[in-house]
Ligand SMILES: *[C@@H]1O[C@H](CO)[C@@H](O)[C@H](O)[C@H]1NC(C)=O
């Protein structure tokens with residue numbers, strides 16, 4: 010399996026030209042059910058914090074993801090969104106801010122411009138496309154970007170929709186073993202393949218996994234304890250692996266391997282229903298993928314294909330029909346209907 014982040018970048022370049030003129034519909038207001046707590050402010054324990062990156066190219070996906078989170082939540086007014094944008098593109102941040110406020114007038118959110126220079130020097134310079142998507146690496150910096158009183162977040166990619174209450178995912182137990190991170194693990198995936206032979210043949214490097222049973226996990230859906238992250242300075246630990254990668258190639262390109270190096274085998278389990286991933290399809294031939302067996306709480310179009318692009322091209326995969334109801338894009342044909 011190829012690192013998904015690589016394809017994120019390729020897609021980003023391919024789609025940039027067509028996205029400048031998108032208009033979005035307004036989402037309805039969503040109300041708390043009677044038994045919900047009433048958080049008083051951002052720092053309240055009853056708030057559910059969701060962190061995502063926000064980019065013009067992926068905006069249509071993000072809008073659908075936000076709508077899906079609100080629609081399936083029993084306490085939607087308790088959800089606070091934290092959006093990270095690229096600081097180098099101040100005008101897009103203004104546009105994104107505006108678009109969000111228009112489509113979700115009742116949304117509680119905050120935008121954090123992320124200094125892309127933080128990572129541009131850390132991304133391996135050998136493959137140019139990586140330089141175009143430093144936001145891919147923003148998930149390493151959530152603990153620094155968000156206010157210190159935000160203790161736990163659910164991090165979500167933009168190419169997914171939830172069909173279940175995010176509060177259940179956010180409540181994943183982390184305390185028993187002082188876990189920093191929770192995500193669904195896939196122990197049948199070939200873990201060796203994420204790192205190069207020079208990594209595995211160098212004991213001082215591969216010993217990092219000694220005493221752990223490392224399994225692949227997808228960094229597109231994670232519950233993160235920001236307090237423990239800050240205390241353990243995991244941002245620096247991830248950066249150190251990225252610095253090493255610049256000097257010697259220890260993994261294939263992407264933001265995933267440093268997360269695996271630091272956390273694999275040391276994360277709290279999450280049921281697979283919370284990341285039915287790979288729906289973007291086969292990376293090489295664009296084949297459609299089916300759901301994994303079992304229940305579904307979150308559908309994730311990781312991989313090369315995106316449902317909105319396939320729907321626009323009139324070549325959707327069967328499961329893209331499950332994404333379409335969350336699409337807020339205003340179509341030019343709306344008035345004719
Ligand atoms: C987004 O817009 C709001 C209100 O219009 C403003 O207060 C806030 O500073 C803006 N955020 C950014 C990052 O531009």
Ligand SMILES: *[C@@H]1O[C@H](CO)[C@@H](O)[C@H](O)[C@H]1NC(C)=O
Nearest residue numbers: 198199200201202203204206
């Ligand atoms: C796992 O991947 C490694 C490296 O790509 C390969 O050498 C090995 O044969 C694979 N193992 C299995 C069981 O497929």
